Amino acid sequence: MVRDLYMFSKVDKEAEVVWFNIAYENTVHSEADITSFFAEKGLDIRFAYLDCSDDPSRGKYVMFTEAKKGMDIKSIADELGKMDVVLKLDWGFSKNRVIQSVEFPLHLLGERAVIIRAKTFVNILNMLTEHVPQSEGLLTMIGLKSGADVVNYLRDMVDVNDSNFLDLLKELLMAAGWGILEYEMSTVDLKGTLRINDSFIADEYEESDVPTCRYISGFLAGYISESLNTTVHVRETICKSMGNGFCEHLVSPAPKGAKIEHLLRGESH
Incomplete structure (x- = not known):
């Protein structure tokens, strides 16, 4: 359970925290296909959330993963971006090992929020x-x-x-x-x-x-x-x-x- 709006990953201090922000075509199997991809690549999902509120035909899948140091994350991201259901992909490393449950800018009930x-x-x-x-x-x-x-x-x-x-x-x-x-x-x-x-x-x-x-x-x-x-x-x-x-x-x-x-x-x- 996420205790706060952000937390620091402590499970494997030797691993790197990598975040992915995935815009995808909302089909019956989209989320399962994406999750299976991460499992196959050995990326341990520490926190994730889905959002399909703006457009039912499109979804957003945000996840924070732990990856063993030395893994070729760019190649994995390139392969993920070529999946049929993936429309857009952003990713990066969390240098301070912070896992967030919100993103910037934050929106609440359709408006900018803080x-x-x-x-x-x-x-x-x-x-x-x-x-x-x-x-x-x-x-x-x-x-x-x-x-x-x-x-x-x-x-x-x-x-x-x-x-x-x-x-x-x-x-x-x-x-x-x-x-x-x-x-x-x-x-x-x-x-x-x-x-x-x-x-x-x-x-x-x-x-x-x-x-x-x-x-x-x-x-x-x-x-x-x-x-x-x-x-x-x-x-x-x-x-x-x-x-x-x-x-x-x-x-x-x-x-x-x-x-x-x-x-x-x-x-x-």
Whole structure:
């Protein structure tokens, strides 16, 4: 299991770490044929991942291998590049023996992304809270827009509907490292409870007398409102930073006629 976004290969300190970025024609046997090729050449695959999200007819296979010193990697790469299913090939040596599970530039939900520590994110929130007037409303509005934007992106890939939008949200929050979501919500009366265990914001905050995950509340409100095409309010009532075991956000319907763009402009309270 990969513990971090990158790790150092320690299995064979005498071997060389060689990476391959393979664009291939997506057929039933493509991945198996490529993997078999590496096995035949004696290249030990230490880490690999597949990506076919952009174009179903094409795939990307990124792998980090260990090769005994002295192996003619260029000849192996030339032979790999001539396989019928291989469309494009990049490869190279990792001089510091680093194996990465991301590549540059990093993309998340269709946009350029960067990785920062949760502590850094919380430091930014703290600076806003200390120096920006009405920072709570600002953070909520930033979250609202972010949550709505995510739904618009997801709709290009899957059918976001009343029955699956919260399950999609649960998978998204866990994959992004935000926390583990549990929920009870009625899409009829637009009321419910969203509980987040191990919130990345609350975990990094020092003790607080008030809830600290207002950005997440805004994100949840934007996500739910856009998913259901009906505006909701979300507010955090229980927070781990206050000494509780989890964070809890209450969902309630917005005033009649309110739209998410009204919330973004701060017109509805």
